[in-house]
Amino acid sequence: MSIRSKLRRSWPGYVFLTPWLIGFFLLSIFPILASLYLAFTDYDAVNAPVWVGLENFQYMFEFDYRFWQSLKVTFLFVVLSVPAKLIFALIVAMLLDKGIRAVGWYRALFYLPSILGGSIAVAILWRQLFNADGVINSALAVFGIQGPYWLSDPNYSLYTLVVLAIWQFGSPMLIFLAGLRAIPQDLYEAAEIDAATPSRKFFAITVPMLAPVIFFNLVLQMIEAFKSFSGAFIISGGTGAPLDSLLFFTVYLFNEAFSYFRMGYASALGWVLLIIIAAFTAIAFWTSKYWVHYENERG
Amino acid sequence: MSTFNRRKFLGTAAAAAGSAAILSATGNSAFAQDRRIRHFWWGNPERDKRTFEVIRLFNEKNPGIVVAGETLGSADYFTRLTTQIAGRNMADAIQMGYGVMFEYINRGAILPLDEHIGKSLDISQIDESALSAGRVDGKLYALSIGANSHVSLYNTRLFDAASITFDPFGWTYDDLKRVAGEVTKATGVFGTDDNTADYQNFSDYVHQRGERLFDDEGNFGASAETIADYFAIWADLRAAGATPPGQVSAGLVGAELSNWGIVTGQTAISYAWSNQMVGVQNLMQDKVGAAMFPNTPEMIPGSIIQPSQFICLSRDTVDAEATTTYMSAFVNDPEMTAVLGLERGIPANAQVRAALQPKLTEIEATSVAFFDGIQGKTMDLAPPPPSGAQEIEAMFERVAVAVLLEQAPIPDVANQIRREAEGIRRRAR
Numbered sequence: 001m002s003i004r005s006k007l008r009r010s011w012p013g014y015v016f017l018t019p020w021l022i023g024f025f026l027l028s029i030f031p032i033l034a035s036l037y038l039a040f041t042d043y044d045a046v047n048a049p050v051w052v053g054l055e056n057f058q059y060m061f062e063f064d065y066r067f068w069q070s071l072k073v074t075f076l077f078v079v080l081s082v083p084a085k086l087i088f089a090l091i092v093a094m095l096l097d098k099g100i101r102a103v104g105w106y107r108a109l110f111y112l113p114s115i116l117g118g119s120i121a122v123a124i125l126w127r128q129l130f131n132a133d134g135v136i137n138s139a140l141a142v143f144g145i146q147g148p149y150w151l152s153d154p155n156y157s158l159y160t161l162v163v164l165a166i167w168q169f170g171s172p173m174l175i176f177l178a179g180l181r182a183i184p185q186d187l188y189e190a191a192e193i194d195a196a197t198p199s200r201k202f203f204a205i206t207v208p209m210l211a212p213v214i215f216f217n218l219v220l221q222m223i224e225a226f227k228s229f230s231g232a233f234i235i236s237g238g239t240g241a242p243l244d245s246l247l248f249f250t251v252y253l254f255n256e257a258f259s260y261f262r263m264g265y266a267s268a269l270g271w272v273l274l275i276i277i278a279a280f281t282a283i284a285f286w287t288s289k290y291w292v293h294y295e296n297e298r299g
Numbered sequence: 300m301s302t303f304n305r306r307k308f309l310g311t312a313a314a315a316a317g318s319a320a321i322l323s324a325t326g327n328s329a330f331a332q333d334r335r336i337r338h339f340w341w342g343n344p345e346r347d348k349r350t351f352e353v354i355r356l357f358n359e360k361n362p363g364i365v366v367a368g369e370t371l372g373s374a375d376y377f378t379r380l381t382t383q384i385a386g387r388n389m390a391d392a393i394q395m396g397y398g399v400m401f402e403y404i405n406r407g408a409i410l411p412l413d414e415h416i417g418k419s420l421d422i423s424q425i426d427e428s429a430l431s432a433g434r435v436d437g438k439l440y441a442l443s444i445g446a447n448s449h450v451s452l453y454n455t456r457l458f459d460a461a462s463i464t465f466d467p468f469g470w471t472y473d474d475l476k477r478v479a480g481e482v483t484k485a486t487g488v489f490g491t492d493d494n495t496a497d498y499q500n501f502s503d504y505v506h507q508r509g510e511r512l513f514d515d516e517g518n519f520g521a522s523a524e525t526i527a528d529y530f531a532i533w534a535d536l537r538a539a540g541a542t543p544p545g546q547v548s549a550g551l552v553g554a555e556l557s558n559w560g561i562v563t564g565q566t567a568i569s570y571a572w573s574n575q576m577v578g579v580q581n582l583m584q585d586k587v588g589a590a591m592f593p594n595t596p597e598m599i600p601g602s603i604i605q606p607s608q609f610i611c612l613s614r615d616t617v618d619a620e621a622t623t624t625y626m627s628a629f630v631n632d633p634e635m636t637a638v639l640g641l642e643r644g645i646p647a648n649a650q651v652r653a654a655l656q657p658k659l660t661e662i663e664a665t666s667v668a669f670f671d672g673i674q675g676k677t678m679d680l681a682p683p684p685p686s687g688a689q690e691i692e693a694m695f696e697r698v699a700v701a702v703l704l705e706q707a708p709i710p711d712v713a714n715q716i717r718r719e720a721e722g723i724r725r726r727a728r
Contacts, residue, residue, distance in 0.1 A: 045385040046406035046614075063722075132547055152550030153704070238374065239693065242549050242700050258378045260690050261402065263385065 038267035045263050056268035067269070069244050070252040076158060077248065078225040081165035086217055089169040093176035094206075107174065114170030123164075123234035127151065130160045151235060154245035161231050161246065172217040179213030180206070211292040219284050226277050229254070249273055332363065334621040338610075339369045339390035341376035343578070346642050353635045357628055364621045384408050389615040391622040392629075395441060397432065397605045398692075401683040404440050410612045411438040415623040421631055429647030432606050432680055440611060442630050445644020447607030448673055449499055449592045450573045454488075456585040457567040461485035467590030468672045472532050475568075475593045479541035482567045490541040491568040492560040493548035495533040496699035498692045500570055503592045504529045506678055507601035517685030519720035526713035530702045534709065542566070545703040552696050552703075557582060573666055574607045574644040580662040587662065589669040591676065600678035604670075607644035645670055687727030691720045 014021075039056060041049035060067050092110055096103055116122050129135045130150035137147030150156045187205050196204070207214070229250040232240070239255070240247030249269070257266035340350060347370045354368045369390060371379055377399070383389045395403065403409050416422055416439070422430060425442070433441030451467075461482045465474050479490020494500040502512050504525070511520040536542050543565060551558060556575060560566025562582045570592065571579065580587045592602055610629055616622050628635055636651040641663050646652050659667060698716050701707045707715075 044406055045381050046403075046408045132550065149546040149550060152546050154706075237553055239553070239697060241552060241697060242704065243706065244697065258381050259693070261381070261406065 035267040035270055038264050039271050040268075041264040043264040043267075044261040046261070049264060052264070056265050057272075059265070060268060060272070066244065066247065066252060070240070070247045070249045073158065073240075073245065073247050074226060074228075074249040077161065077165075077228065078222060080158075081162045082218065082221045082225050084162065085166045085169050085221060086172055086214070088166050089173040089217070090176050090210075090214075092169060093173045093180055096173075096177055097180045107177070110173060111170035114168045120230060120234055123231045126160065126164050126231065127235050152242050154243040157235075157242060157245045161228075161235065164231050165225065165228070172221060175213055175217055176210070179210050183209045208293065212294055215284070215288050215292045219281055222280060222284065223277055226273065226280075333365045334363060334618050335365045335367065336392065336616070336618055336622050336625065337367050337369060337390035338392040338625065339371075339376075339380070340394035341373040342370045343372075346370075349638050349640070349642055352638050353629065356635050356638065357625055357632075360632075361624065361628075364624065366625055383615075387615055389613040391613060391616040391618065392626055393611050393613045394444075395609045395611050397447075397607065397609070398684055399689055400441060400609060400611070401435065402686060402689060403611075404435050404683075405686055408614050409440050410614055410616065410619065411440055412442070412612060412623060412626075413439055415619065419620050419623040420627045422627075424631060424648045424650050426647045426649065428604070428680070429606055433609055435683055441606075441609035442611075442626055443606030443608075443647040444610050444630060444639075445574055445607045445641070446604055446647060446670075447572050447574050447644045448604045448670070448677065449503060449602045450571055450576065450669060451590040451592055452561055452569050452571050452576065452579055453588045453590060454561055454567045454583075454585050455588045457482055457486050457488055458588065465590070467588070468676055469598065470590065470593050471596055472593045473596075476536055476539065476541065479536060479568065480539060483541050486567070488564065489543050489560065489566040491536065492551070492566050492570060493533055493537060493542035493545070493703065494570055495530060495537075495545075495548065495703050496552045496696045497570060498695045499572075500592060501526075501529055501695065501699075503601035504532075505601070506681075507595050507597070507599050509597075509599055511681065513681070513685055513688065515682070517724060519691065519717065519724060521717070521720075523710070523713040523717050526716055527709050530699070530709045530712065534702070545705060549700050549703040552700060561587070572607060573669060574641070576666045576669075577642070577660075577662050587665070589665055591673055600676055602673065602677045603680055604673070604677050605680055606647070641666065685724065685727070687723045690723045690727070694719050694723060 038049055040051060040053060042052045042055075043049035096106055096110075100106060113122075131137070132149050132152070134150075136150065140147040148156050150160050183206065187209070188201060191201050191205060227250060228248060232246045232248040232251050233254065236242075236246040236251065238251070240251050250273070253266050253269040253273070256262045256269060338350075338354065340346070342350065347368075350370070351368050354366045357366055358364070376394075380389065380393065389408070393409075395409070400409070412420055422439075422442070429443035429446065430439060432443060433439055458478075461484070463478050463481060465478055470478075475491065482488060482490040501521075505512055505521045508525045508528075510522060510525055514520045533542070537545055537548075542548065543560070547565075551560075556562065556571075556578055559569040559571075559579070561569035562579060569579070573589070576587060576589060594601065610626050612619060612622055612626065629639075630636070630646070630648055631651070633651070633654060636646060636648070637654065637658075639646075640655060641659070645667070646655070656667075695716055698712060698719065701712050702709055
């Protein structure tokens, strides 16, 4: 079929897509290209951008120690929160898969934090929980434990956000649950006949069968974690305090853009984050061929 | 299928679209006479209520001009404003704070008012000191909508319980140590908030030491020795148990007013801007007293009286004449200023001040008395801070936390602050 006759047949589809396409070009493609341009300029939002070539990137890599600090914090957050969240989500999914009564209710209940999780209110609630005299420390005090200053001690502050991230396990959990349901029961029955232990069943059947879903969740959650913003922004009062221990990359980017009028520099930061996320996603995809096997694959 | 078929649907849609087009066309022409302007400020519920009432009064008195109000909390205000600057759709009249305003003036986001003076804008009754605070390079950019100064707020019940005597307009850091210690001993409440990471208090101290925050070239002027001495004063108080532990104070840097020690009852003294007195008192049972920031025995003035907030004409104004008419009424009109009261600070118009005097609440009267008390004990307003000053303030409050948490020796932190301040200034040039 020629392109022309293809178009003749599919034009109504494009017409119906138009509102979305307009939105996509106006609200996504155009800003993305604009920020790519701005990344190579000095732009204070008031005056016209001035082309500076690679100066933003040069400053970033050579002089800006807060840029490196924000990378460190963000990587630490990704490394700590993503595996913990996935493991937790998988555990809950496996419990729910056991055929508990009123499973629908539990699913909804466990998904609730994910709906609330990104919200400002929960971040504020989190701050109350982890305050020096907040709920967590009061609970610890019952057992005679003097809890640390979770939020004002740079050695602990990041962990409160990791816990917040784990608490939002709902969406990977639902995906795991669907994946678990799709594993043919006869595999487990066969394993049972062979007297396989539960852990053997888990590692020999569940994990390999679930690998595509694990991979999907891993990529999604990793991207999510790199982009994480509102929790750190609210809990640190927008600054990354204490001592830049909550200076997430996005928080730093936001401050450079909106507190200090460095839109060009912030755009450059944005592109660095994009490249980092793209690189890590690519690495994940590359490793996936060694551990992810799809059922309909030959070989 | 249903009776609402596709043809009917399209017909209805077309009719709706058509009538919307007609509506918007007539809508425009019907109001073409009105000059529509927008006023954007940051506020709180009380301020918003008063400001919307002022807008209603103005619109009633000035047929032909329609002011629309927009408001946000202060944290979101500047984010939105920066977005609007980039989109070239700032409101006509915008609110600014001393300090941050100069970043906007330097970049050209705010227009000078000189050509409107004597026409749509009347400044004949405004204090010269307030006008000079809004001038840059001889041009007037901003009208003060309330003067402000640094104030130590103390809990009078706790002070009475400890039988404290001190001179609120001439006390020293040694007095602070004595007073805070006595309060702690008598009441068990920590004597004072810990201002180690408070840039406002620090800037007072720099001037009290005879130095300047920024010299004429805009270089950071506080010496490492002064910075270290400032930290040492508070470290001394902390070691004496007159402040909460450093880790607690580290969590309160830049905290909302409702988390301050005097409000939560954790301490007896908190440090504020004078236009925050009413807000603090509203959250407290005990009566609030007002004193200046402490000084050194040499008593070199370090505090300033400065406009807390300004109203400015934005670069994106659609009607500068209508906007300056509104701005003029905002600072002069007797009815409008009566509604505003002292909420944004002490008005810069002497007639307005006189008219407000009989109607003051107790805490408002305290703040007026405080202002009378500090006259002649403050320093002249320094030249407008250079670009990067805001960032230096944020940097100070970030780095000084290392002292509170004892993560680095004081001299190292002092040197780091100097080094980073110089770096920020270099980059801002």
